[in-house]
Every structure is written in structure tokens, then in C-alpha cells.
Amino acid sequence: MASKYMKIYNEIVSEIQNGNIEPRSMLKSESELMQEYSVSRDTVRKALNLLERDGYIQRLQGKGSIVLDINKFDFPVSGLTSFKELSERMGGRTRTYVKELALVKPNDFLMKHLNVSKDDEVWKVVRVREIGGKKIILDKDYFNRKFVPALTREICEDSIYEYIENKLGLKIGYAKKVITVQKASEEDIKYLDFDKFDMIVVVKNYVYLEDTTLFQYTESRHRPDKFxxxxxxxxxx
Amino acid sequence: MASKYMKIYNEIVSEIQNGNIEPRSMLKSESELMQEYSVSRDTVRKALNLLERDGYIQRLQGKGSIVLDINKFDFPVSGLTSFKELSERMGGRTRTYVKELALVKPNDFLMKHLNVSKDDEVWKVVRVREIGGKKIILDKDYFNRKFVPALTREICEDSIYEYIENKLGLKIGYAKKVITVQKASEEDIKYLDFDKFDMIVVVKNYVYLEDTTLFQYTESRHRPDKFxxxxxxxxxx
DNA sequence: GAGTGGTCTAGACCACAGG
DNA sequence: CTGTGGTCTAGACCACTCC
Structure with a gap:
């Protein structure tokens, strides 16, 4: 988990993020990095491949690697970043209100989206996210109880992901997001500061564990002007 | 461009897409693939890494690689797929209307988004996309004339990307998309079949060449219910 | 223990950029 | 020509799963 190439990757990422490496400048060459970290070329290249995949650098044959100039608040883009990580990056000013926390029997909707049977039990968590004093996001999370035996209000107010990954030791593998725009529901209007909008951006999020079992279904409902x-x-x- | 590992990648992708490889089944092991393609393990692993990155498989230590069960119409997700490729995948029933095609002097908006100076000239292309008989997407493309000397109505009705990549030989490197939701403009309402909506989904697309120069700015404006x-x-x- | 994927190494040859 | 990144190889050792 702390492989050599991940260390190199992480070091370079943080150097880019805190500005030690200038955007639009040339990154060190592969051979320089080999010496600096005392590793083989392949190990350096693994790190550089990740940096390229994640949009930090662009590699140019015969030249070297250019550090891309990316708005740091846009990163990590389209990742699995949780609201807590996001709000830390935004510099606080965020709050979470837990509106609902219950074990429920799955209805047709859940059986379809969370791939559970009638006999399973499902955690339902409804949370309102406030940013800059405005209630802007309504998060509806569903977990199969098989994987998450217990949940408390405190965990939901903090970070469910942290609890799941660090305390329960479940390993998130990948997620699929589907973004659509719909008419706002009465629930949206009840819970969010809605002003004049009648539509809502819905981000459906299917989260899978490393063994490919579907583990969580989340609907994140965003006020359109803030999305x-x-x-x-x-x-x- | 036709490296061994890309061949392996492409073969496996098409086998997955046309159903020759069952979703949720085990992919061949690395050593089997080594023999099948007569390549080294590293070459096989390069192909498998790409497959994993693109969401086709999940690799499990000690077990093997599982083929993921993904809706084939959702693929490639969040890529650089052009409207033409997309419409071919949707099975036709799409049309493109070129509403505007002109060389313009950049205004402040363009100088900011396309990173050009006052003395450059910029191609402006406005196109309406029709799907299933409804005009649903308004595409506004801007190219620096330095890179695209000539453009015709025919090219715009077909695929600008194909022209750029195959005829001009420009190499697209990467792109950044920003999705927001806004009030619909008069232009949106004029060109699109709009019914009852007053908002529009705006996908801003910044396309860069391999040498990291910004080359195209596109605003793709989607009717919210169809996005x-x-x-x-x-x-x- | 046998078989799987994960990491790391050392070396080779190629393609490309730039002086 | 030198230095860069791109591909490919062969071999080693480790961690994990399953029987």
C-alpha cells in the first residue's frame, strides 16, 4: 500500500499542489528521478503514468513531462472524493444535518438500485449539506446492512466514508456516477434553500467494493445554480 | 500506435462489448494471455491496467480479473467521444444543422477561454443536434485559425474531429469538461425545441493538443430533461 | 502447495526532439 | 549526436486466495 511508485506519485502530487513545482514547467526527467529516488526506471514510469492519468502532467516523447496548469480547486476531478474531503478543501464553512437515519426494508426502488433482496435490511441516511450558510445539497444514502452493521448520528455528521474505510476496513473499488437533471421534488423543496428554482441536479452514485459487490447507492441532489x-x-x- | 499491448487491449474490449466475454465472469489469467499472445507478462499487464482504468475489469489479487457488468450504452464514459461517434452508437436518428460558420475576431470571452490574442482569428461554429426528431443540443465551437486553416459546412455537418485528427493530423491530448446548469439564453430557446424548460445544462469543454496548447473551446448546451x-x-x- | 496478481529490477531497442 | 520518453523482455520476490 506504500509502494515505491506510490510514494513518488504522492510526493510529486503534493509538490504540484502546494506550488513547489511550477505549472507549465518541465518535470524532472525519468533518469533524474531514478537517481533521486534510487529506483529503477520502471518504478519511476509507474508513478509518471499515474500522474498523467490523473491530469497532473503531460508526457512528450523526446522532450519530457510538462506540469499542467490546473485549477487546484477542481482537483481531484470526478473522483470519489467525499463531501468531508471536499469541504475541507473549500476551507470549511460547511455543515451537515442528519434528517433521517433508519434501518428500512427495501422497496422496489432499492431492490433495483442496491441489488438487495426482500429479506435484507438497508440503512437509509438523509443528510442536508450547508455551504456558506445555504442548504444546497440533499444526500440520500443507502447501505446494505450486511456490510455496515451499525451506524450512528455522529458518524453520519462526520464522514461515513472514513468510518467505512478505516473502522470497518471495507475497501472501495470503484464507483459509477450518473448525472441528470429533474423536476425538484417536494422533499427537495422542504429541506433545501430553494428560492426560485424548480429543477434539481441528481447525481446517482453506485459504489462498489474491490470484490465488485455493490455496496452503496447514493443520490446527491444539488441546487442547480450551485452545481x-x-x-x-x-x-x- | 499499434503496440502489442494496445492490440491486446482493443481485442479484449471488443470481445467484452460484443458479448463474447461474459460480464461477471473471470478473464483469462495473465499467464494464459502471455501464451495466447506470445508476449511477456509486462505487456499483458499494460493491457490489463488500461482495461481496469477504463472500467472494463476489476483485478483481484490472488484470484484473477473479473469482467465488469456495465451498460454498454454508457461506454465510453466521460471520454472525449464526439457527437458523431455517439450518434453512431445510438443507432442513427440524429441530424446536425450548421447555423453559423464564420471567422471572427476574438472578444473578451474568447480571449479568456481560448487563450488567444486580439490579432488571432477564430473559427466560430454553431450547430444544432437533433436526436429522435427533437432539437436537443446546441453546440458552439471555437477553434484558433492557427491550427485549423480551413473549415467547410460539409466538414461541420460530418465530424470536425475526424477532419482534425485524420486530415490535419493534429493530435488531441486531453480535455477538461466543466458541467453547470444555467438559465436558458434566448439563443437556446430560438434554436432548440424547448417546451417548458427555462434552464439549460452547459458543458464547457477545453480541448488541448498533445503539446498542451489549448486548441478548442466548446460549449455544449443540453436540454435538461435529455441530459x-x-x-x-x-x-x- | 499451486496459482493468482503486485512490485521491482536491469537491460535492450526504438522513436522523437533539438542542437 | 545526446537526451528524452515508449515499448518489450526475462527474471525475481512478495502477498493473497483457494484447496
Whole structure:
């Protein structure tokens, strides 16, 4: 988990993020990095591949690697970053209100989206996220109780992800997000500061463990004027 | 460009897409693939890494690689896929109307988003996309004339990307998308079949060449009820 | 123990950029 | 020509899963 190439990756990422490495400048060459970290070329290249995949650098044959100039608040783009990590990056001014926390029997909706049977029990968590004094996001989370035996209000107010990954030791593998725009529901209007909008941005999030079992379904409902999603894409060659 | 590992990658992708490889089944092991393609283990692993990155498989230490069960219409998710590629995947029933095609002097908006100076010239292309008989997307493209000397209506009705990559030989490196929701403009209402909506989903797309120069700025404006964006994300460990 | 994937190494040859 | 990154190889050792 702390492999050599991940150390190199992490060091370079933080150097880029805190400005020690200038955007648009040339990164050290592979051979320089080999010496600096006393590793083989392949190990350096593994780190550089990750940096390229994540949009930190662009590699140019015959030249070297350019550090890309990316708005640091847009990073990590389109990742699995949780609201807590996000709000820390935004410099606080965020609050979470737990509106609902209960074990429920799955209805058709849940059986379809969370892939559970009638006999399972499901945690339902409804939370309102406040940013800059405005209630802007309504998060509805569903977990299969098989994986998360206990949940408390305190955990939900802090970070469910942290609890799941660090305390329960579950390993998140990947997630699929689907973004759509819908008519706002009565629940949206009841819980959020809504002013004049009648539509809502819905981010459906299917989270899978490393063994590919579907583990969580979340609907994150955003006030449209405050919604912003950044994606970084590479041409796969 | 046709490296061994890309061949392996492409073959496995198409086998997954056309159903020759069952979702949720085990992929061949690395050593089997080494023999099948007569390559070294590293070459196999390069292909498998790409497959994992793109969400086709999940690799499990000590077990093997599972083929993920993904809706084939959601793929490639969050890529650089052009409207033409997309419409081919949707099975036709799409049309493109070129509403505007002109060389313009950059205004402040363009100088900011396309990173050009007052003396450059910029191609402006406005196109309406029709799907299933409804005009749903308004695409506004801007290219620096330095890179694209000539453009015709025919090219715009077909695929600008194809022209750029195949005819001009420019190499797209990466792109950054920003998705927001705004009040619909008069232009949106004029060009699109709008019914009852007053908001529009705006996808800003910044396209960069391999040498990291910003080359194109596009605003893709979608009718909210028809908008859908899928993203696949991995926990970077 | 046998088989799987994960990391790391050392060396080779190629393609490309720039003086 | 030198230095850069891109591909490919062969071999080693480790961690994990399953029987």
C-alpha cells in the first residue's frame, strides 16, 4: 500500500499542489528521478503514468513531462472524493444535518438500485449539506446492512466514508456516477434553500467494493445554480 | 500506435462489448494471455491496467480479473467521444444543422477561454443536434485559425474531429469538461425545441493538443430533461 | 502447495526532439 | 549526436486466495 511508485506519485502530487513545482514547467526527467529516488526506471514510469492519468502532467516523447496548469480547486476531478474531503478543501464553512437515519426494508426502488433482496435490511441516511450558510445539497444514502452493521448520528455528521474505510476496513473499488437533471421534488423543496428554482441536479452514485459487490447507492441532489462538475478526459490511444 | 499491448487491449474490449466475454465472469489469467499472445507478462499487464482504468475489469489479487457488468450504452464514459461517434452508437436518428460558420475576431470571452490574442482569428461554429426528431443540443465551437486553416459546412455537418485528427493530423491530448446548469439564453430557446424548460445544462469543454496548447473551446448546451452524463471513478490507492 | 496478481529490477531497442 | 520518453523482455520476490 506504500509502494515505491506510490510514494513518488504522492510526493510529486503534493509538490504540484502546494506550488513547489511550477505549472507549465518541465518535470524532472525519468533518469533524474531514478537517481533521486534510487529506483529503477520502471518504478519511476509507474508513478509518471499515474500522474498523467490523473491530469497532473503531460508526457512528450523526446522532450519530457510538462506540469499542467490546473485549477487546484477542481482537483481531484470526478473522483470519489467525499463531501468531508471536499469541504475541507473549500476551507470549511460547511455543515451537515442528519434528517433521517433508519434501518428500512427495501422497496422496489432499492431492490433495483442496491441489488438487495426482500429479506435484507438497508440503512437509509438523509443528510442536508450547508455551504456558506445555504442548504444546497440533499444526500440520500443507502447501505446494505450486511456490510455496515451499525451506524450512528455522529458518524453520519462526520464522514461515513472514513468510518467505512478505516473502522470497518471495507475497501472501495470503484464507483459509477450518473448525472441528470429533474423536476425538484417536494422533499427537495422542504429541506433545501430553494428560492426560485424548480429543477434539481441528481447525481446517482453506485459504489462498489474491490470484490465488485455493490455496496452503496447514493443520490446527491444539488441546487442547480450551485452545481459544478469537473471532468478530465484523455484520448485513449 | 499499434503496440502489442494496445492490440491486446482493443481485442479484449471488443470481445467484452460484443458479448463474447461474459460480464461477471473471470478473464483469462495473465499467464494464459502471455501464451495466447506470445508476449511477456509486462505487456499483458499494460493491457490489463488500461482495461481496469477504463472500467472494463476489476483485478483481484490472488484470484484473477473479473469482467465488469456495465451498460454498454454508457461506454465510453466521460471520454472525449464526439457527437458523431455517439450518434453512431445510438443507432442513427440524429441530424446536425450548421447555423453559423464564420471567422471572427476574438472578444473578451474568447480571449479568456481560448487563450488567444486580439490579432488571432477564430473559427466560430454553431450547430444544432437533433436526436429522435427533437432539437436537443446546441453546440458552439471555437477553434484558433492557427491550427485549423480551413473549415467547410460539409466538414461541420460530418465530424470536425475526424477532419482534425485524420486530415490535419493534429493530435488531441486531453480535455477538461466543466458541467453547470444555467438559465436558458434566448439563443437556446430560438434554436432548440424547448417546451417548458427555462434552464439549460452547459458543458464547457477545453480541448488541448498533445503539446498542451489549448486548441478548442466548446460549449455544449443540453436540454435538461435529455441530459445524461456517466462517469466511472476509481479510488486511487 | 499451486496459482493468482503486485512490485521491482536491469537491460535492450526504438522513436522523437533539438542542437 | 545526446537526451528524452515508449515499448518489450526475462527474471525475481512478495502477498493473497483457494484447496
Amino acid at each position: 459544478r462538475f469537473v471532468d478530465f478526459a484523455r484520448r485513449s490511444r | 445524461r452524463f456517466v462517469d466511472f471513478a476509481r479510488r486511487s490507492r
